[in-house]
Amino acid sequence: MHFDHVTLENGLTIIAETNPRAHSAAVGFFVRTGSRDETPEISGVSHFLEHMAFKGNGRFTADDVNRIFDEVGARYNASTSEETTLFYAAVIPEYVGRTFELLAALLYPSLRDDDFETEKQVILEEIGMYEDMPAYVANEHAMRTHFSGHPLGMSILGPAEVIRTLTSEQMRSYHRRRYCAGNITLAGTGRIELAELVEFARTHCGHWPGGTDDRDTARPPRAGGTQLVVRPQSQQQHVVMMAAGPPASSPLRFAAELVAIIIGDGQGSRLYWELVDPGHVESADLSFHDFDGCGAWVTYFCCRPDEAQANLARVREMYAAVMRDGVEDDELERAGNKAASRIVLQSERPIGRLSSLGANWVYRREYRSVRDDLQSIAAVTRDDIRQLLNEFPLPAETIVTVGPLEEFGGN
Amino acid sequence: MEQSGIRATQLPNGVVLVIEPMADVQSAALALQTPAGSIYEPDGCNGTSAVLSELLVRGAGDRDSRELATELDTLGIQRSESVGWNFITLSAALLSDHLPAALDLYADIVLRPHLPEDEVDPARTGIEQDLLSIEDEPQRKALLELRRRCYDSPWGLPPEGTLDDLPRVTHPVLTGHFRRCFRPNGTIMAVAGNVDPVAVERQIERLFADWRLVAVPDIVRGARGSRIDHIEHDSSQTHIAIAMPSVPYSHPDYYAAWAIGGVLGGGSSSRLFTEVRERRGLCYSVYANHNTLLTEGRLLVYAGTTAERAQETLDVTLRELQRLREGIGDDELDRCKARAKSALVMQQESTSSRASAIARDWFHLGRVVTLDEIHERIEELTVARLLDYLNEHPAHDLTVLTMGPEPLDIGE
Numbered sequence: 001m002h003f004d005h006v007t008l009e010n011g012l013t014i015i016a017e018t019n020p021r022a023h024s025a026a027v028g029f030f031v032r033t034g035s036r037d038e039t040p041e042i043s044g045v046s047h048f049l050e051h052m053a054f055k056g057n058g059r060f061t062a063d064d065v066n067r068i069f070d071e072v073g074a075r076y077n078a079s080t081s082e083e084t085t086l087f088y089a090a091v092i093p094e095y096v097g098r099t100f101e102l103l104a105a106l107l108y109p110s111l112r113d114d115d116f117e118t119e120k121q122v123i124l125e126e127i128g129m130y131e132d133m134p135a136y137v138a139n140e141h142a143m144r145t146h147f148s149g150h151p152l153g154m155s156i157l158g159p160a161e162v163i164r165t166l167t168s169e170q171m172r173s174y175h176r177r178r179y180c181a182g183n184i185t186l187a188g189t190g191r192i193e194l195a196e197l198v199e200f201a202r203t204h205c206g207h208w209p210g211g212t213d214d215r216d217t218a219r220p221p222r223a224g225g226t227q228l229v230v231r232p233q234s235q236q237q238h239v240v241m242m243a244a245g246p247p248a249s250s251p252l253r254f255a256a257e258l259v260a261i262i263i264g265d266g267q268g269s270r271l272y273w274e275l276v277d278p279g280h281v282e283s284a285d286l287s288f289h290d291f292d293g294c295g296a297w298v299t300y301f302c303c304r305p306d307e308a309q310a311n312l313a314r315v316r317e318m319y320a321a322v323m324r325d326g327v328e329d330d331e332l333e334r335a336g337n338k339a340a341s342r343i344v345l346q347s348e349r350p351i352g353r354l355s356s357l358g359a360n361w362v363y364r365r366e367y368r369s370v371r372d373d374l375q376s377i378a379a380v381t382r383d384d385i386r387q388l389l390n391e392f393p394l395p396a397e398t399i400v401t402v403g404p405l406e407e408f409g410g411n
Numbered sequence: 412m413e414q415s416g417i418r419a420t421q422l423p424n425g426v427v428l429v430i431e432p433m434a435d436v437q438s439a440a441l442a443l444q445t446p447a448g449s450i451y452e453p454d455g456c457n458g459t460s461a462v463l464s465e466l467l468v469r470g471a472g473d474r475d476s477r478e479l480a481t482e483l484d485t486l487g488i489q490r491s492e493s494v495g496w497n498f499i500t501l502s503a504a505l506l507s508d509h510l511p512a513a514l515d516l517y518a519d520i521v522l523r524p525h526l527p528e529d530e531v532d533p534a535r536t537g538i539e540q541d542l543l544s545i546e547d548e549p550q551r552k553a554l555l556e557l558r559r560r561c562y563d564s565p566w567g568l569p570p571e572g573t574l575d576d577l578p579r580v581t582h583p584v585l586t587g588h589f590r591r592c593f594r595p596n597g598t599i600m601a602v603a604g605n606v607d608p609v610a611v612e613r614q615i616e617r618l619f620a621d622w623r624l625v626a627v628p629d630i631v632r633g634a635r636g637s638r639i640d641h642i643e644h645d646s647s648q649t650h651i652a653i654a655m656p657s658v659p660y661s662h663p664d665y666y667a668a669w670a671i672g673g674v675l676g677g678g679s680s681s682r683l684f685t686e687v688r689e690r691r692g693l694c695y696s697v698y699a700n701h702n703t704l705l706t707e708g709r710l711l712v713y714a715g716t717t718a719e720r721a722q723e724t725l726d727v728t729l730r731e732l733q734r735l736r737e738g739i740g741d742d743e744l745d746r747c748k749a750r751a752k753s754a755l756v757m758q759q760e761s762t763s764s765r766a767s768a769i770a771r772d773w774f775h776l777g778r779v780v781t782l783d784e785i786h787e788r789i790e791e792l793t794v795a796r797l798l799d800y801l802n803e804h805p806a807h808d809l810t811v812l813t814m815g816p817e818p819l820d821i822g823e
Contacts (some may be wrong), residue, residue, distance in 0.1 A: 021435045023756050054679075066680040070746040073753030128647045128717050129682050129695050134547050233645045235546040255580025255624030268484040273477070282544050302544060330481075337487030341438075341505050345489060348436050349760040367786060 003367045004194040008201060010210035011182030015361050016197050017353065017369075022190035025096050026350035027197070029107055030185040030358045033178040035068060035158075036151035036291075037080045037369040043173050047080040052171065053106040054078070060105050068102050072368055074092065075351065078106070079234050082143075083215075083292055084362065090351040093191045097200065104204035107179060111339030116168040124164070126156050134238045135302065136251045137229060138402040142240035142298070143148035145227050146398035150220035152291060181205065182212035187358040190350025207377065217293030220244075224397030226409040228408050236282065237308040238256045238300070241315070241396035245288050245295030246388065248363040255384040256295070256392070258287040261335040262327050263318075263394070264299065268334070274318055275301060280311055286333015286394075292363065297394055312399075312409070319394040326386050339377045343370060417769060417779045418608050425596030426619050429769045429779055430611055431603040433762060439507035439604030440762035443517055444498040444768045447592030448572040451628055456579050458538055458572025459588045461810075464492040464499045465534035466526050466585060472519030476530065479516070486513055494570040496704065497774065499592075499600075504763045507605040511614060518618035521598075526589060528582045542574050550696070550715055553642075553650035553814045560640060561654035561709055561810035564633030596623035601775050603765035627796060638810050641818035642676060649721035649815030650713070651728065656808055657708040660775040666788050667800040672701040672710050673747035674739055674797075675731065680746055682731050687714060693724045705775065718816045725811075725819050732809075736801045739794050751789045755782050 264286020
């Protein structure tokens, strides 16, 4: 296993962690752009553009793109988050070259008008699909409320009314601004050498325009508040609570991962024993999300509407106890073991390794091996957790709920 | 394609142990399947298996619920307990050094669970909450309701359970189900990863040798739901689910049937994805896949679309189903083959995938299939074979379920 990196003349950064014993290779383009880099008039354009990437360029038609990825048996996809648009594929070694050519073509698509109008319908269907998922709706409203007045509050899919009026020219202009080579990191994992990747990139990405485009990473204002989305037809009540957490650059992020496991893992956590095990909720978890310049604690639970208020009280009481007494040594040890298993299991597949390799570089310009991560996890102490909780308390600043309830929250 | 030696052994009491050593990993995965799935549930008690799977880990051997969970967590085990039609499956993935300690714990869970009466209510409430959530997830609900209509009972019953049945899932029902179904004959244990197979075999023999045989319960075949149906649902999308009879995994034509599903709705160059999503923009989600029981199978198709465009989506989807017999391109089949072959290679990078694959092979075929053999079976498929299959099994006896604000015209 070895790592190396290189930057092309146009600013495209290439990183590779080679594992000659892997069966497959994974390749991904991490574009530093997402919903937080949009303005309200073009809200949803990053995600829409990710779809349009698959419509082809001057060389490949949309049918070619779908067909060739299937011909090489690639496991491939793209995703759009608040901060990153990722295009990736995993293939067996003999098809890496062909796959790379196609993957690179996705980043500079033709954006033809007729494709744009057809794909708009698909996006509107996707928005409709998520509208039928109350947990998703709760999460999106929570982000909007918690980050009110800050770009991280923008919806990833965008509001349907904005998507309907969006033009292909607006998308082209956004693409020109954000898809410059300096904003893109190319990462490879598994059975692939950096030299190979550099050669591919020189051929297929060398002509991309250089430059970078920055983003506003100002700390979000302390917004927060409570919001009810009343859905009488919903069987369950979905609740999302948010509070500020450490940013992606913070060394406290390892402690934050462990707190999320101790307090809010799907099994054996405090939320599990207090809420899930007794059957008060269908599920409950705490997760930690780190962004450029800020972070967030996100608590989610889903339960019968008539139990929601009591469950909110249970969560608040639990968080008050954590703030007062911290965590126990044996909890920390178990969380460390769980985190270590997860890191190892995920990294055994090149496609699983790709996201953490890419994220370390995109957010922190650093390479961290699996061993580095395991050591950082093992080094977290109760004092680190105390410091983390003092700086970033768990109790919620924002509470959003979706379901039949017409009243909720209060103190 | 290389593949290190898979070993299968059977204890005198019937427990099957399948082990696949994998040298290039640090992890190990366990899939422990006991024949206590939903098809063995007592009449009118759908959800018994689901509640039992929750109850199993609430104390075992000399550990109470909390101590057991704590020990599993201390080993860093990524675990899940899941229910299917045939089995309750206990899955674990962990660093392989911890496997022996994990096997000790799992032997207690399977052989000596406490199944405490005072934990029945919370376990059942957990399942009830899960069922209420399905009501809020129309795509999942549509596929589950399709199943009730395309398979005879009890194969059509959801392993997740049924809300109306839950109050009947009492402590005596649960312990009765445990006594009937937790048996060595019919249990399959699969281990894949960085393990010493001889050591694992010795430990499993020691842990499970005294497990006593139990007679295999009878299953009474009942009716299925109505073939064409609509469920009123206040959602922004209409969900369309279609099933067509197909062959099971053990059938000589399985790979042909699987490839036909792939041509129809398997990748993003499949016919449904191309016609329904790419050309017409009717859907975000549309796909087909093959579903198999022991002796029968189904081709399942799903599409979710806004209510106004649902009729067109249904019409296009049904037309594509019928049109398959008119011809399939070599290129279409080649793409299916490529996807299958690369999936086989990538499976070798995941201990969990291998553990569940070898367990599944044993259940359906009574033997372990090497990746080489699957590779060969896929390689030998031809378009002529696929078309023969379609002529022998024309699209008939379709089950069509729609769910949304308005019923659709099925056109029969």
